[in-house]
Amino acid sequence: MSGDSQRGAERRARLALYVVHGLLAAFFLLPLVFMFVSAFKTDEAQLLRDMNSLAAFAPVGQLGWGNFAEVMHNTPFVRAFANSLLVVGVTVTLGILVNSMLAYALARLRFAGRNLLLAVVIALIIVPFEAIAVPLLLLVNELPWFGAQRGWLDSYHVQVIPFIGHAFSVYLFYQFFIALPKDLEEAALMDGASRWRIYWSIVMPLSKPVIATVAVLQFLARWGDLLWPVMVVRGDTFATLPLAMQTFFGQFPRQWGQVMAFAAMATLPTLAVFLVFQRWFVKSAISSAIKG
Amino acid sequence: MSSLQMTSSSAAGAPPATVRRQRPRGDGATAWLFAAPATALLGIFLVLPFLMAVVLSFTNKRLISAEELGTDFVGWRNYARLLQDDAFWVALKNNFVFVAIVAPLQSAFALLLAVLVNQPLAGSRFFRTVYFMPVATTMAVVAVIWSLMYAPDGGVVNRFVGFVSFGLIAPQDWLRDPALVLYAVMVLSIWQGVGFQMLVFLAGLQAIPVDLYEAAKLDGATPWQQFRHITVPMLKNTTIFVLITTTIYAFQLYTQVQIIASSGTAAPVDSFRTVVMLMVHEGFGSGKIGHAAALSVLFFVLVLAISLIQRLLLKEERAVA
Numbered sequence: 001m002s003g004d005s006q007r008g009a010e011r012r013a014r015l016a017l018y019v020v021h022g023l024l025a026a027f028f029l030l031p032l033v034f035m036f037v038s039a040f041k042t043d044e045a046q047l048l049r050d051m052n053s054l055a056a057f058a059p060v061g062q063l064g065w066g067n068f069a070e071v072m073h074n075t076p077f078v079r080a081f082a083n084s085l086l087v088v089g090v091t092v093t094l095g096i097l098v099n100s101m102l103a104y105a106l107a108r109l110r111f112a113g114r115n116l117l118l119a120v121v122i123a124l125i126i127v128p129f130e131a132i133a134v135p136l137l138l139l140v141n142e143l144p145w146f147g148a149q150r151g152w153l154d155s156y157h158v159q160v161i162p163f164i165g166h167a168f169s170v171y172l173f174y175q176f177f178i179a180l181p182k183d184l185e186e187a188a189l190m191d192g193a194s195r196w197r198i199y200w201s202i203v204m205p206l207s208k209p210v211i212a213t214v215a216v217l218q219f220l221a222r223w224g225d226l227l228w229p230v231m232v233v234r235g236d237t238f239a240t241l242p243l244a245m246q247t248f249f250g251q252f253p254r255q256w257g258q259v260m261a262f263a264a265m266a267t268l269p270t271l272a273v274f275l276v277f278q279r280w281f282v283k284s285a286i287s288s289a290i291k292g
Numbered sequence: 293m294s295s296l297q298m299t300s301s302s303a304a305g306a307p308p309a310t311v312r313r314q315r316p317r318g319d320g321a322t323a324w325l326f327a328a329p330a331t332a333l334l335g336i337f338l339v340l341p342f343l344m345a346v347v348l349s350f351t352n353k354r355l356i357s358a359e360e361l362g363t364d365f366v367g368w369r370n371y372a373r374l375l376q377d378d379a380f381w382v383a384l385k386n387n388f389v390f391v392a393i394v395a396p397l398q399s400a401f402a403l404l405l406a407v408l409v410n411q412p413l414a415g416s417r418f419f420r421t422v423y424f425m426p427v428a429t430t431m432a433v434v435a436v437i438w439s440l441m442y443a444p445d446g447g448v449v450n451r452f453v454g455f456v457s458f459g460l461i462a463p464q465d466w467l468r469d470p471a472l473v474l475y476a477v478m479v480l481s482i483w484q485g486v487g488f489q490m491l492v493f494l495a496g497l498q499a500i501p502v503d504l505y506e507a508a509k510l511d512g513a514t515p516w517q518q519f520r521h522i523t524v525p526m527l528k529n530t531t532i533f534v535l536i537t538t539t540i541y542a543f544q545l546y547t548q549v550q551i552i553a554s555s556g557t558a559a560p561v562d563s564f565r566t567v568v569m570l571m572v573h574e575g576f577g578s579g580k581i582g583h584a585a586a587l588s589v590l591f592f593v594l595v596l597a598i599s600l601i602q603r604l605l606l607k608e609e610r611a612v613a
Contacts, residue, residue: 024405028422031483051448102328105324126596128592130571130588131342132341133572134581135344135581137575139340162337165331165334169604196322220603224430224431224544241430250555263433267429282424282491
């Protein structure tokens with residue numbers, strides 16, 4: 001085989017690869033493009049007519065911010081967005097704190113029952129939320145809260161507190177901690193530092209990769225959850241984005257332009273977060289495989 | 293797991309006196325302060341409801357309990373009723389059909405994508421980002437976008453299907469046709485989820501030593517032979533992991549079908565109702581907690597069985613290696 005024809009074959013192979021990539025990229029991108037483009041189409045009839053051709057993916061015809069303005073002013077979008085930010089933000093932050101604390105105790109401290117506790121945590125990873133959702137509903141319905149009222153339904157804390165403790169996060173932290181070299185911690189212990197200080201000032205700053213992993217995995221899971229809000233939230237006051245999306249989507253007469261504007265505004269922030277922190281998303285997917 | 297067994301066996305093997313001398317002061321109180329918050333939360337919101345599910349599944353508990361009626365133990369009645377309930381079998385069948393198609397298809401697709409983005413090609417990173425973007429899109433939103441694309445007559449999907457089939461396949465009402473709605477859900481689920489498994493496979497691919505391929509190339513192996521005899525066997529554990537997790541995700545199917553069901557323009561719910569949807573409907577909609585608890589327990593047993601199969605497969609692999 002001469003060098004020229006080999007180079008030609010390589011070029012053809014590369015071209016074929018690009019064609020395949022191009023088709024796949026179209027498959028994954030076009031639904032998103034369709035959403036964003038449709039959100040700007042203020043003429044509902046035109047939006048539906050455009051679906052018959054490639055115009056579905058092109059910003060053509062009557063375009064404007066009208067759908068967005070409608071969604072901002074006449075739907076609970078802003079409220080739902082803030083609710084999602086609050087609920088997910090608090091859950092992820094507190095989760096990182098308490099789960100890493102438990103993992104630190106399991107990885108570094110000696111106490112009676114440690115092995116049992118570790119075994120229980122690992123066993124709990126397998127319990128899917130779906131299997132406990134109904135009894136959990138019953139439970140939170142009976143729990144007390146400040147102000148003497150009973151039952152947690154329709155609140156922020158009912159969407160936060162049950163999800164802070166997370167067995168798989170504990171396991172990820174544990175795996176990371178046992179792999180950390182002990183020297184620094186032992187030196188600090190010699191100098192009389194408290195365990196809390198070691199955890200907070202030495203271990204956690206070294207644990208940024210696993211913190212990011214846990215944060216991304218929990219963020220994706222909590223941000224998209226619909227099952228629990230459907231069960232515990234009534235009305236718009238405490239509804240997060242997926243629930244608000246469902247409510248708005250189910251309303252008639254349905255204005256598709258506005259539905260797509262709602263969807264686009266709900267998506268844009270998560271997409272932006274993904275594009276900025278892409279590296280951590282990749283890492284989190286990879287470390288989720290340790291679970292196996 | 294193995295490290296856990298090692299620590300416990302070594303502790304048991306050493307005489308207790310030396311162990312105590314090795315650690316002059318235990319970390320008991322401090323340790324429990326560290327462990328307490330998460331342990332308490334897991335205990336109250338995971339272990340307790342789990343035990344409640346088991347206990348409640350043997351009672352006739354209702355969500356709005358009529359105090360005068362009370363709650364009684366009814367033995368296996370909830371389970372017996374469940375097994376006689378057509379809705380249960382239909383939901384289970386829907387889940388199994390979904391799993392049987394989505395788990396292998398999505399895993400194979402993910403492997404294909406991983407191999408493609410793993411090629412030394414300018415722009416590979418860009419394509420990897422694009423393939424992952426749907427994962428960063430909320431499932432409720434994904435279901436809404438596809439609902440419009442599935443529109444009957446002049447919908448995007450219908451136009452596309454007509455185009456690639458040269459007009460042989462007539463426009464369908466994807467979400468309202470009981471024979472099609474589940475398959476329509478499969479497509480949007482794969483679209484949303486496959487990017488995640490692609491990354492898992494990609495990690496597996498990048499862990500394969502490059503020398504293996506170089507040696508094979510020297511021996512004159514074609515790219516397909518390299519894939520068949522190096523990539524596939526080296527990815528066995530990753531593949532088992534991806535297949536099993538995809539299967540478990542598929543059994544948890546809820547959000548997309550719930551959105552479509554609540555659209556008001558979907559097929560009769562029996563044609564795509566899943567086990568989790570039925571559970572919410574029974575326990576929450578109809579308030580039959582005992583019934584829903586039995587369903588939860590069966591669901592857990594199902595997931596547990598799948599995970600045990602995974603353990604078994606992986607152990608076998610280790611024994612062979």
